[in-house]
Amino acid sequence: MTLNELQERLQSGNFNRWLDVRPVSVEPETVNLEMVVREDMLGSPITGAAHGGIAAALIDIGCAFAWLAHNRGRIVTIDLRADFHRPLMPGIISIHGALVRSGRSIVTADARLTGADGRLCASGRATMKPYLETEVEGTNALA
Amino acid sequence: MTLNELQERLQSGNFNRWLDVRPVSVEPETVNLEMVVREDMLGSPITGAAHGGIAAALIDIGCAFAWLAHNRGRIVTIDLRADFHRPLMPGIISIHGALVRSGRSIVTADARLTGADGRLCASGRATMKPYLETEVEGTNALA
Amino acid sequence: MTLNELQERLQSGNFNRWLDVRPVSVEPETVNLEMVVREDMLGSPITGAAHGGIAAALIDIGCAFAWLAHNRGRIVTIDLRADFHRPLMPGIISIHGALVRSGRSIVTADARLTGADGRLCASGRATMKPYLETEVEGTNALA
Amino acid sequence: MTLNELQERLQSGNFNRWLDVRPVSVEPETVNLEMVVREDMLGSPITGAAHGGIAAALIDIGCAFAWLAHNRGRIVTIDLRADFHRPLMPGIISIHGALVRSGRSIVTADARLTGADGRLCASGRATMKPYLETEVEGTNALA
Numbered sequence: 001m002t003l004n005e006l007q008e009r010l011q012s013g014n015f016n017r018w019l020d021v022r023p024v025s026v027e028p029e030t031v032n033l034e035m036v037v038r039e040d041m042l043g044s045p046i047t048g049a050a051h052g053g054i055a056a057a058l059i060d061i062g063c064a065f066a067w068l069a070h071n072r073g074r075i076v077t078i079d080l081r082a083d084f085h086r087p088l089m090p091g092i093i094s095i096h097g098a099l100v101r102s103g104r105s106i107v108t109a110d111a112r113l114t115g116a117d118g119r120l121c122a123s124g125r126a127t128m129k130p131y132l133e134t135e136v137e138g139t140n141a142l143a
Numbered sequence: 144m145t146l147n148e149l150q151e152r153l154q155s156g157n158f159n160r161w162l163d164v165r166p167v168s169v170e171p172e173t174v175n176l177e178m179v180v181r182e183d184m185l186g187s188p189i190t191g192a193a194h195g196g197i198a199a200a201l202i203d204i205g206c207a208f209a210w211l212a213h214n215r216g217r218i219v220t221i222d223l224r225a226d227f228h229r230p231l232m233p234g235i236i237s238i239h240g241a242l243v244r245s246g247r248s249i250v251t252a253d254a255r256l257t258g259a260d261g262r263l264c265a266s267g268r269a270t271m272k273p274y275l276e277t278e279v280e281g282t283n284a285l286a
Numbered sequence: 287m288t289l290n291e292l293q294e295r296l297q298s299g300n301f302n303r304w305l306d307v308r309p310v311s312v313e314p315e316t317v318n319l320e321m322v323v324r325e326d327m328l329g330s331p332i333t334g335a336a337h338g339g340i341a342a343a344l345i346d347i348g349c350a351f352a353w354l355a356h357n358r359g360r361i362v363t364i365d366l367r368a369d370f371h372r373p374l375m376p377g378i379i380s381i382h383g384a385l386v387r388s389g390r391s392i393v394t395a396d397a398r399l400t401g402a403d404g405r406l407c408a409s410g411r412a413t414m415k416p417y418l419e420t421e422v423e424g425t426n427a428l429a
Numbered sequence: 430m431t432l433n434e435l436q437e438r439l440q441s442g443n444f445n446r447w448l449d450v451r452p453v454s455v456e457p458e459t460v461n462l463e464m465v466v467r468e469d470m471l472g473s474p475i476t477g478a479a480h481g482g483i484a485a486a487l488i489d490i491g492c493a494f495a496w497l498a499h500n501r502g503r504i505v506t507i508d509l510r511a512d513f514h515r516p517l518m519p520g521i522i523s524i525h526g527a528l529v530r531s532g533r534s535i536v537t538a539d540a541r542l543t544g545a546d547g548r549l550c551a552s553g554r555a556t557m558k559p560y561l562e563t564e565v566e567g568t569n570a571l572a
Contacts, residue, residue, distance in 0.1 A: 014186075299474070329445070330503070
């Protein structure tokens with residue numbers, strides 16, 4: 001997928017558009033995206049950090065796009081794990097997604113979120129079910 | 144915590160306010176919340192279902208409020224696991240949070256998300272670090 | 287599956303036989319097993335508790351048998367999550383496995399481990415891929 | 430920790446001794462161990478592969494030793510995630526443990542298991558609570 005195609009794909013989903021995740025680069029088995037943490041994404045007025053759900057969403061997106069950037073089709077998350085290492089403060093977050101194991105029926109990928117200061121803020125993993133373009137019609141995800 | 148206090152707490156965070164999660168009832172070691180899946184929460188125009196990040200956020204919230212509803216202080220998520228069983232379609236989602244093990248330094252809770260048809264859509268677990276009110280000042284979460 | 291069939295199935299695997307897990311009862315969507323923590327299962331001479339790998343193995347077994355007790359075929363674990371709440375001390379451990387969502391291509395189950403004093407020691411979840419008996423021949427797990 | 434000290438530590442636990450995990454090398458923030466999959470570790474006579482509990486135990490060990498190899502004290506696993514990518518067949522398994530985030534109260538590490546053919550068989554992550562040597566006396570893990 002080219003960066004333009006990635007951008008189009010990211011913009012086609014309503015919540016992705018709200019998050020405003022943008023593509024940065026695509027390399028073999030990996031993808032780099034970024035997002036700006038805004039005021040309306042904060043979890044609590046005390047910490048001033050993004051809500052954990054935002055970090056979890058970015059990990060899910062980083063994992064899914066690690067596959068989508070290199071395949072034609074769609075992918076459904078079966079389960080997700082997110083580890084919160086440091087607060088995601090307002091500003092740019094870099095999202096690095098990398099395939100761990102890309103099988104025909106199960107895909108596993110990791111994602112790492114890094115703050116503007118280059119420190120790891122959150123990381124995690126998704127187990128996903130891929131549907132290659134030729135299979136997409138007629139499938140019934142997780143039926 | 145009374146329902147009013149829960150509601151105030153939920154409304155004090157910007158992203159929680161965007162999600163518009165509302166309290167339904169508090170019982171020993173559990174809490175019930177609800178949220179309406181809106182158009183701007185959808186993941187993809189093909190499935191018409193909420194983004195996985197929305198489900199993950201609700202599981203995080205259900206787990207945190209299972210503790211917050213019964214304790215005075217704040218709680219930080221260390222890690223989160225989410226399983227996606229069925230699509231979260233537009234409409235009301237019931238969120239049930241329940242404590243699994245409430246220790247002094249580690250709290251584990253489960254959350255279940257149920258659709259308007261009563262079917263389980265997603266479920267998961269958070270490992271969290273609690274700060275009781277007397278400890279909150281001066282603590283440095285996850286330092 | 288009857289208790290005799292469960293016992294036979296548990297004894298057919300070498301490591302399960304080493305663990306010596308035994309069936310206790312089968313109820314709709316759940317199964318109860320038990321195992322005795324022995325000296326050769328201990329993790330460290332300081333704690334005197336079973337190794338975390340023993341607890342993880344029991345959670346994997348509890349989840350798999352929650353499905354196996356009610357279906358003919360075999361099941362492969364895709365991923366496993368285990369939470370360690372309290373030390374598993376020498377003595378009898380009760381293993382309760384329960385189906386959370388039993389789909390055609392993905393099965394999710396929970397397991398809980400309880401000590402002789404009735405307290406929860408560990409709990410967790412497995413995401414699994416089922417192969418019903420009619421499908422077993424010719425399948426290539428996770429290919 | 431030197432390789433001799435690692436070996437001594439690995440041999441001090443009964444189940445680790447049964448597994449017979451051996452140290453290979455220690456590098457900054459990582460550790461390499463190995464183990465031979467034996468007949469008595471097999472999960473099922475049909476697959477001829479090691480039980481999932483063996484893989485989970487090795488991931489737990491790889492994560493714990495990624496910290497232990499570089500610190501004096503002990504470490505307790507709070508939760509563990511294991512992903513099973515391919516069967517662990519009889520023969521040598523290489524275990525690579527790496528720190529992801531080493532905090533004062535929470536340590537996160539990843540582990541990867543590779544077969545004799547160099548292919549990734551399983552991988553996972555542990556969230557752990559460290560006790561530095563000076564703190565070990567008088568602590569009450571996960572109290």
